[in-house]
Amino acid sequence: MPDCDLAKTPLRELNAMLHSLAPSTNETHWIVTNPGGKHAIACGLDAPVAIGIQGHVGYYCGGMNKQATIVVSGNAGVGVAENMMSGEVRVRGDASQAAGATGRGGLLVIEGNASARCGISMKGIDILVKGSIGPMSAFMAQAGNLVVLGDAGDALGDSIYEARLFVRGSVASLGADCVEKPMSSEDSSILNSVLKRAGMEDSVSVDEFRMFGSARRLYHFHIDNVDAY
Amino acid sequence: MCGIVGLFLKQPKLEPELGAMLSDMLVVMNDRGPDSAGFAVYGDGERGRVKLTISGTSEAALREAIAGLARAVGESLSVTLRHTHAVISLSAINEQKARRWIAARADIGLVGAGKRMELYKEVGLPERLAQQFRLAEMAGSHGIGHTRMATESAVTTRGAHPFSTGLDQCLVHNGSLSNHNGVRRVLQHEGLSFETENDTEVAAGYLSWKIREGASLKEALTQSLVDLDGFYTFVVGTESGFAVLRDPIACKPAVMAETDDYVAFGSEYRALAMLPGIDKAHIFEPAPATVYAWERG
Amino acid sequence: MTVPPHRTPPRFSSTFTQQVIAEIQRAAATGIYDIRGGGAKRALPHFDDLLFLGASISRYPLEGYREKCGTDVTLGTRFAKKPIKLKTPVTIAGMSFGALSAPAKEALGRGASAVGTSTTTGDGGMTPEERGHSSILVYQYLPSRYGMNPDDLRKADAIEIVIGQGAKPGGGGMLLGQKISPRVAKMRTLPESIDQRSACRHPDWTGPDDLEIKIEELRELTDWEKPIYVKVGASRPYYDTALAAKSGVDVLVLDGMQGGTAASQEVFIENVGLPILAAIRPAVQALQDLGLHRKLQLIVSGGIRTGADVAKALALGADAVAIGTAALIALGDNDPQLQAEYQKLGTVAGAYDDWQEGLDPAGITTQDPVLAARLDPVKAGRRLANYLSVLTLEAQTIARACGKSHLHNLEPEDLVALTIEAAAMAGVPLAGTNWIPGITK
CATH class of the missing domain: 3.60.20.10 (Aminohydrolase, N-terminal nucleophile (Ntn) domain)
Structure with a gap:
C-alpha cells in the first residue's frame, strides 16, 4: 500500500506516479496524507485503483477521473471530480462550488453539503449529495442524475437540456425551463440504483423524493421564450 | 483578482x-x-489617542517627516517603523492637524487611521x-x-x-x-x-x-x-x-x-x-x- | 422606374439604409435577433491601411529566391516540456465538428499537415478523422465542454483554453438544430435537432486567479508536456494579455472582431470587440512590459487573408497568425461555380454567410450527409495546402525585401500607415511623416 505524504512529496511527483500505473498494477490502494488544500490532487487518473486522501483538498481533486475510486476524508474545493468519465469520487465532508461540473460518467458522492453550481453542465454523471446543494445547481445540465437528500438552493436546473434532478427536501426556486415531473417507474429505478451505488438505499426511500427536469421549451429559439434568453 | x-x-x-x-x-x-x-x-488602542499609518519612499524620509510632524503638532509621538511604513500614535485632538500636515507633503502619504487599526500595503x-x-x-x-x-x-x-x-x-x-x-x-x-x-x-x-x-x-x-x-x-x-x-x-x-x-x-x-x-x-x-x-x- | 417630370427622384436615407429597413422588417416579423455565420462585414480599419518600407539604399534586401528567410516558429517555450514546432507561422483556427462537416475537418487537417502547421478542434470534441489527418492538433477547452474527453486531451499536441472569440467577446456560441445531427448530438450529449446554446463562462472557474489553478490542473493532467494556449476575443487586449501571462499560459491567441463564427447574433458580430489592427500593439505592449515578448507566444487572428497580412501581423509583434474564414474559402466555400445553388438560397457566391442553416452547397458548413459528401477532403486539403504555401511565400517575399532573414525580424518600424486611424491603432507613423498619433507630436 503506497503512502504519499504531500508535505514531503511534490504533487507533480504523486500525479506522475498515479498516471504511470498500468491497468494491471498491484499498487491498487494509495494513501495520501497532508493534502493541505492543494489543487489538482489525483486528477487525470485512468486505472482501477483506490486513493484515500486524508484531509481537505483544493480545486479539481479527482478531475477527469477514469476508473479510480478516490475518497476524500475532508472537504473538497472548487470543481471536485470535474468532467469525471467513470469511477467514483467520494467526499466525506463538504464540497465547494461546481462539484461534478461537466461530469460524463461515474459516481460522485458528497456526504456533507455542496455549494453553488453543483452538477453545472453535467453530461451523464451521477451525483449524490447527502446534505443540501447551493444555488444555480445543475445549470445547463445535459444528462445524468443529481440526487439531493437535503434541500436545493435557488434556480435549480436553470436552462437544463436534460438530466434528472431528484430532491428530497425543499427547492428554493426552479430556474428557467426546469419543472417538476412525475416520476415514472424507470425514473424510480434509476434513483434507486444511484442510492444503492452510493450505499444509501437503506437510509432513504425513493418515495421521499420529487423529480425535476427539462420542460423542453428552450429547445428551439422562439419568440415566446424571450425572457429566458 | x-x-x-x-x-x-x-x-x-x-x-x-x-x-x-x-x-x-x-x-x-x-x-x-x-x-x-x-x-x-x-x-x-489607547483612550484619547489615534494611530496614523503613513508610507514613505524610504526610512530616512519617514524619520525626517515624523520629526517635522512632531514639531507641527507640538507633542512627542510614539512611532513604530516597519519597512516603508510608520505607525504614529498621537493625541486624538491633534488628528486633524496631523492629517492636514501629512496631506501637504508629497513624499509621504496616509494609508489608514484608527484607534486600533494599522494598515500596511506595498508592491x-x-x-x-x-x-x-x-x-x-x-x-x-x-x-x-x-x-x-x-x-x-x-x-x-x-x-x-x-x-x-x-x-x-x-x-x-x-x-x-x-x-x-x-x-x-x-x-x-x-x-x-x-x-x-x-x-x-x-x-x-x-x-x-x-x-x-x-x-x-x-x-x-x-x-x-x-x-x-x-x-x-x-x-x-x-x-x-x-x-x-x-x-x-x-x-x-x-x-x-x-x-x-x-x-x-x-x-x-x-x-x-x-x-x-x-x-x-x-x-x-x-x-x-x-x-x-x-x-x- | 421612371420619375415623372418635376418630381424629386426617390431618395434613400443614409440612416435607414435598405439593409436597415430590411432588418427592422425581419425583426418585426420574427421577434428573434438575426443569427448568421462569418465575421464582421462592416468596413473596418485593417492591415490594408499599412504599407511596408522595402529596402533601398539605407538598407539592403535579401536576394529574393536564394537567401534564406526563415518561417519556422516554436510555440510553448515558456513552461511546456514538448513545445510545438511549425514550419510556417500560419495556423488553422478552432472550428468545430458540428459547425463544419467531417470532410471539411479532415480537409483542414490534411492541408495544415501538408505544410507543417497545426489545426485546432473547436467546440464539440475531437473526431478520430481529425486527429488522424492532423499531424499537429490543438485541442480546445471551452466553456461548454461539449465533447470534452481527457483521452483526447492527452492525444492533443497542445491545449487551448477558450475564453472568448473575436466575433463575440463575452458571449457564448450557438449551433442551430439543423446541424445537430445524430453524431453531433451524441458527441455533445445533446438531444438531436435542438438549438444548442453554449455557456459564456467556464463552469468551474472565473477570473485570472482561478485560471492559474485551472492551468495547473491541465498541466498536471498531461504531466506538464503540452503547451497551454488561452484564446480571447479582442476587447481589452492589454489587460487580458497581462493577466493570461500572470496566470501562466504558454501562448495567447488574440482574435479580432473580423474573426468568423458558425452562428452568432449579427448585433454581436458587428458591434462588439476590436478589429485586429487595433488589438495587436496593446497585447504586445503588455508582453514587453512583463519582459515576455517572444517568450510567451502571441497568435493573432481575425481577417487574415494574404501573405501581406501575415507579414504585417508579425511586424506588429505577433509570433504567428491563425486563419478560419480564409481557410474555408480555400476549401471551397462561396465558390462561384455554385452560383445557381447560392441563388436558390436567396444569396450569391461571395456573400453566403448562413452557415448556421446547414444548407451549404459546398458541403463545408453542414451536417447534411448528401451535401457533406460533395466535399472531397483530399482535393480540398490540397487547395488549402496550396493557399497556405502562398501565404508563407508572400510573407517571405516581403520580409526579404525588408532585409530580414526570418519573418520574426520584421518590426513595427518597417511599417507606415495610409490613414490617421490606422497609424493610431497600429502605432506606426503616417506615411511620409514621423507622426504616430497619440505617441509623437
Whole structure:
C-alpha cells in the first residue's frame, strides 16, 4: 500500500506516479496524507485503483477521473471530480462550488453539503449529495442524475437540456425551463440504483423524493421564450 | 483578482499569535496575487489617542517627516517603523492637524487611521512583504489581508488593498466591479475623492459614504448588493469586528472556518489549512448575497 | 422606374439604409435577433491601411529566391516540456465538428499537415478523422465542454483554453438544430435537432486567479508536456494579455472582431470587440512590459487573408497568425461555380454567410450527409495546402525585401500607415511623416 505524504512529496511527483500505473498494477490502494488544500490532487487518473486522501483538498481533486475510486476524508474545493468519465469520487465532508461540473460518467458522492453550481453542465454523471446543494445547481445540465437528500438552493436546473434532478427536501426556486415531473417507474429505478451505488438505499426511500427536469421549451429559439434568453 | 484572508479572534488567548497566523495565511495566497499585498491589523488602542499609518519612499524620509510632524503638532509621538511604513500614535485632538500636515507633503502619504487599526500595503511579492513588514510579530484581535493580481488598474502601492474606508475601517476585494466608473462619478458628486482608478477604492468609498449618511456597516453592505454590479467578495474590518459579503452569483471563491477561538476567511482552503484546531473547525462557504458579520463585545 | 417630370427622384436615407429597413422588417416579423455565420462585414480599419518600407539604399534586401528567410516558429517555450514546432507561422483556427462537416475537418487537417502547421478542434470534441489527418492538433477547452474527453486531451499536441472569440467577446456560441445531427448530438450529449446554446463562462472557474489553478490542473493532467494556449476575443487586449501571462499560459491567441463564427447574433458580430489592427500593439505592449515578448507566444487572428497580412501581423509583434474564414474559402466555400445553388438560397457566391442553416452547397458548413459528401477532403486539403504555401511565400517575399532573414525580424518600424486611424491603432507613423498619433507630436 503506497503512502504519499504531500508535505514531503511534490504533487507533480504523486500525479506522475498515479498516471504511470498500468491497468494491471498491484499498487491498487494509495494513501495520501497532508493534502493541505492543494489543487489538482489525483486528477487525470485512468486505472482501477483506490486513493484515500486524508484531509481537505483544493480545486479539481479527482478531475477527469477514469476508473479510480478516490475518497476524500475532508472537504473538497472548487470543481471536485470535474468532467469525471467513470469511477467514483467520494467526499466525506463538504464540497465547494461546481462539484461534478461537466461530469460524463461515474459516481460522485458528497456526504456533507455542496455549494453553488453543483452538477453545472453535467453530461451523464451521477451525483449524490447527502446534505443540501447551493444555488444555480445543475445549470445547463445535459444528462445524468443529481440526487439531493437535503434541500436545493435557488434556480435549480436553470436552462437544463436534460438530466434528472431528484430532491428530497425543499427547492428554493426552479430556474428557467426546469419543472417538476412525475416520476415514472424507470425514473424510480434509476434513483434507486444511484442510492444503492452510493450505499444509501437503506437510509432513504425513493418515495421521499420529487423529480425535476427539462420542460423542453428552450429547445428551439422562439419568440415566446424571450425572457429566458 | 486576488487572494483574501481574514482572521478574527473570539478569545484574547491567541492575540499574541495573530500576526504569525495571518502571515502564514497571506503567504499561501502568493500565487493568487503576485503583484502587491497588504494587510490591516487591529492591535492595542489607547483612550484619547489615534494611530496614523503613513508610507514613505524610504526610512530616512519617514524619520525626517515624523520629526517635522512632531514639531507641527507640538507633542512627542510614539512611532513604530516597519519597512516603508510608520505607525504614529498621537493625541486624538491633534488628528486633524496631523492629517492636514501629512496631506501637504508629497513624499509621504496616509494609508489608514484608527484607534486600533494599522494598515500596511506595498508592491511586491506577498511572501516578501510579510517579512519586510514583520507581520509575524504583530499582535491583535483581528486582521485582514490581501494579495493582488491587478486586472485593469495600475500596480502601485496606492492601488494595493486594503483600502481604508474611514476610521478603523478597511476593505479588501476579490473580483471586478463592472459599474465602478459610474458609481465613482456619483460619489465624486457627493464630495468623495479617489486616489486611484481602482474599482475596490470605489467600493470602499461607497461604504464610507453610506456609513457617513447614517447606515450601519451591515446596512451599507446590504445596499451595496443593489448599487454595485459585477463580481465581488468583500471582507471588511472594523474596530471591533469583521464582515464578509459575496455577490449574488458568488462568482469568486470563499471559504470560512469557525472554532471556539476564531473565525477565519480564505479565498481557498489552503490559506486556512495551517490554523490551530482546523481539523475540528466548522468549515463553510458564505452564501451569496448574504452579509456575515462578527463582533467582539 | 421612371420619375415623372418635376418630381424629386426617390431618395434613400443614409440612416435607414435598405439593409436597415430590411432588418427592422425581419425583426418585426420574427421577434428573434438575426443569427448568421462569418465575421464582421462592416468596413473596418485593417492591415490594408499599412504599407511596408522595402529596402533601398539605407538598407539592403535579401536576394529574393536564394537567401534564406526563415518561417519556422516554436510555440510553448515558456513552461511546456514538448513545445510545438511549425514550419510556417500560419495556423488553422478552432472550428468545430458540428459547425463544419467531417470532410471539411479532415480537409483542414490534411492541408495544415501538408505544410507543417497545426489545426485546432473547436467546440464539440475531437473526431478520430481529425486527429488522424492532423499531424499537429490543438485541442480546445471551452466553456461548454461539449465533447470534452481527457483521452483526447492527452492525444492533443497542445491545449487551448477558450475564453472568448473575436466575433463575440463575452458571449457564448450557438449551433442551430439543423446541424445537430445524430453524431453531433451524441458527441455533445445533446438531444438531436435542438438549438444548442453554449455557456459564456467556464463552469468551474472565473477570473485570472482561478485560471492559474485551472492551468495547473491541465498541466498536471498531461504531466506538464503540452503547451497551454488561452484564446480571447479582442476587447481589452492589454489587460487580458497581462493577466493570461500572470496566470501562466504558454501562448495567447488574440482574435479580432473580423474573426468568423458558425452562428452568432449579427448585433454581436458587428458591434462588439476590436478589429485586429487595433488589438495587436496593446497585447504586445503588455508582453514587453512583463519582459515576455517572444517568450510567451502571441497568435493573432481575425481577417487574415494574404501573405501581406501575415507579414504585417508579425511586424506588429505577433509570433504567428491563425486563419478560419480564409481557410474555408480555400476549401471551397462561396465558390462561384455554385452560383445557381447560392441563388436558390436567396444569396450569391461571395456573400453566403448562413452557415448556421446547414444548407451549404459546398458541403463545408453542414451536417447534411448528401451535401457533406460533395466535399472531397483530399482535393480540398490540397487547395488549402496550396493557399497556405502562398501565404508563407508572400510573407517571405516581403520580409526579404525588408532585409530580414526570418519573418520574426520584421518590426513595427518597417511599417507606415495610409490613414490617421490606422497609424493610431497600429502605432506606426503616417506615411511620409514621423507622426504616430497619440505617441509623437
